[in-house]
Amino acid sequence: MQKFMDLGWWTVPLKGSLKRDENGKKNAPHFSAGWKAAALETKNVTSSTLGGVMTGPESGIVAVDCDNENTYNLFKALDPDYPFVFVSKGKGYPSGTFIYSYEESLDRNFSINDSGIALDFFSTKGFVYLPTKANKTKEFMPEVPKLKEMPSSVKLLLLQFAKKTTPKTAASTDSSNRGTLATLVRQFTDNDGKFIAGLFRAITPVDFRSEEQYVKSGYLHPKNIPDGRGSEYLSKVSAILGADRSIDTQLYSDCMHCINDLWPSPMDETKMELTVTSPMLEGKASVNGEVIWTYDPDWEKDNVSLATKAGQVLETGYDSLNRSYYAVNQLEQTFTAIDSEGEFFSHLKACIRGLPKKATLIESMPLIQVESRPQDEFGFTDGGIMKVLNTFVQSPELKILNDPDSYTEFYKRPESTIAYFEGLIPEDAMRNYFLGFMKRKFTTFEYSPVVLYLLGVPGSGKDTFVNILETMIHGIHRPKIKQFLEKHNKWVVGSYIVQLDEYGDKMSRSIAEEVLGIIKSISGSAKIDVRVMNRDAYLYRHHITIVVTANRNRFILEFNDRRFAIAETPNKLATMKWVVKIGGLTKAIHAIQNESKDFAYYLATEVKSLTADEYQNPPSNDNKKRIIAVSLGAQDRILFLIVNQMWDELIDLSYEYGGNIDKEIENRFLTEASIEALYAGLTEGVGDIARLNKQARLLGIKLGRQGDINYYDVFNKDN
Structure with missing residues (x-):
C-alpha cells in the first residue's frame, strides 16, 4: 500500500481478508465505527497489506467503478490506452475501476444500473479498495501508472449519468402526498426492521409502482425489487426520506440500513454509505441547486402523535x-x-x-x-x-382503472363478471350505459344528476352490482330511511356512492314522496346545504351518485324526468347458466370478487366512457314506463297507468284481473266501478277504493259523477 501513500493519497488500512465467493460476491473486511471521519480527519501514515483510498479533493482523485462487461468496455473504448485501472478478478467477466484526477464538476458520488450500464462513481468522501496482494478481488498492480485528467468524452458521459441519477425531489416522488413519516419509520426501526406494509405503501417510489406486488397489494417489499435496480430503489427511497421534515439523521440512517437488510443480498454497507446515505446527510444530494435534506427539529409542534x-x-x-x-x-x-x-x-x-x-x-x-x-x-x-387530511383511500382496482398499463401483464379477461352484467341488465343499451357511467365516474369523479335505478326480481344480483362499485372506492354509504330523511345530513360529506336499498318495502306513500324529494334535491345540484346540529348550515360541493336497488317501485316517477337511469333486472342470478356451470351462487360470487382487478382493467380498456352529455343524461328507454308500472303496488300501478295514459297496459291488466276497461277506454268514459273491480282483482278483494280515490285526487285526477255513476275525468278532446 506504501506506493499509493507515496502519491499523497489519503489511505485507509484494513484488517481481515478481501475475496470473492464462488458466486463472485465480495466478502468485505471489517470497518471500525467512525472509520470514514477518522480517515478524513488525520492522514494515514501506516502501511498495511490490505487497504483502500479516500477519493475526492484530499487524494486528488475520482474513481469510475465499472460493474459489468458492457460498462467496462465502454470506458475502455473512450480511453483505450489508459493504464491506471484497478482490474477486477473472480467475477467471470471483464470489469474494473478507472482512476482519474479529481474533477470539481463531478463532486457527487452516484450509482447507475440502467439500460445495460452498471457503474459506481466515487468522488468527494468516496472510497475504493486498493489493488494490493492481499486484495483477492483485484489484479495486483506492481507499479503505479501516471495519473491524468479524464478525457472530455469521459467527463461528458459521466456528467450525463450524474444528471440522470440526481435524486428526485419530494414532489417528483409523490412524497408531498405522504405528510410526515417519522411515526411510521420509528415503528419500523424500533421493531428491528420488521417489514411493515403500510410504511412500504408510503415510501415505494413512483417508478416502482408498476411492479406486480405493488399493483396487486399496494406495497412493495425490497426483496421483490427487480434485479439490477436495487441501487436505484435505495437512492429514490433515500430522497423520499430525506425530503421529509420529520426524519432526523439518526432515524434516516437507521431506516436505510433496515431497508437494506430486507434484501436477501444487501448492498455492501460501505458502498451504500458512500453512494447513498452520506451525500444525503452531508447536504450534497440536491435538485436544481436545492438541497433535498429538509429535517425540521420543530416539526412536532404541528403534530400530535x-x-x-x-x-x-x-x-x-x-x-x-x-x-x-x-x-x-x-x-x-x-x-x-x-x-x-x-x-x-x-x-x-x-x-x-x-x-x-x-x-x-x-x-x-x-x-x-x-x-x-x-x-x-x-x-x-x-x-x-394548516395540514390537509385526505380521507379517500385508493383501492388497487381504482389505481388500475386510472393506470391500466401497470396491470397489462397480469390481465385475464373477467368472463364471470361480464356474464354477470349480461344477466343482470339484458338490455344492451342500458347495460352499456351503466358500464360507461362507472368508467367516467371513477376516472373523473365529476358531478352527475343521474340516479342509477336497478329494479327487478329478488335475487337478481342488484346488491352484487353495488359491491362491485364498493371495490373501486372502499366505502359506500347505505343510510336507513330515518337517517336519509333527517334534517341533519353530515353523512353526505365525503360520500361518492349512496345506496338506497329496498326502500320500496319499507315506505308509506307519504314517506316515498319525501324520499323522492330528497333524491331530487341531492341529484339536482352539485351543491348541497350540509346541516349539523347546533351550527349554521354550510354549502358543500358533492360528488354523490345515488343507486336505488328495489324489487318493486314505490316512487311515482315522471316519465320525462331524465335523471333516472332505470335498468330492469328480470333474471335470478342463481339460475343463470353461467352460475350453474361454475358450481352455484357462492362460487359465482367468489369468481366475481377474484376478478375485481381484471374487471377494473376491462373497464379501462374495453368499455367506452360516456361523453359529458351522456354522463348528465341517460338514454331514453321505450320500456321505462312499463318497467315503472310493473314494479308498483296495485294502487300505485293503476294510478300510474292512468296518469301516464297508458291505456293499452291498463286494458291488458284488466284482461288478467277483471274490469270492463277495454269498452270504457273505447268509449272514453272510465268508471269507478271498473277500476274498483280491477283493484279488487289485483289485491284479492282487500283493496280500498276510497283510499285509491284519495290518492288519485292528490295526483290531480278529477272524479266526476254522471247520474248514479262515478267516473274519472281523464279524457279530453286530445286523448
Missing part, C-alpha cells in the same frame, strides 16, 4: 369547518371522526397508553382541513396554513 396499546400510532387533529376531532392511523389508512370533545377523549383513552391530560391534548392539537381527494394518497399533507 399518540402510541396505541396495539403498538401503532394515531395522529390527531381538529377540523374547525366540520367541528370534528380526527384520529388517523396512516399505517392502516383508517380514521375516526367524532364531533364531541368528551367522546373523542374517551375514545382515545380506550386506545392510547399514557394519554396526556385532556386540556393539554386539545390545546396542542393542530387545526386540519379535511378533504376527499380520489387522485391523492390517503393521509396528511402540508397544506400551507
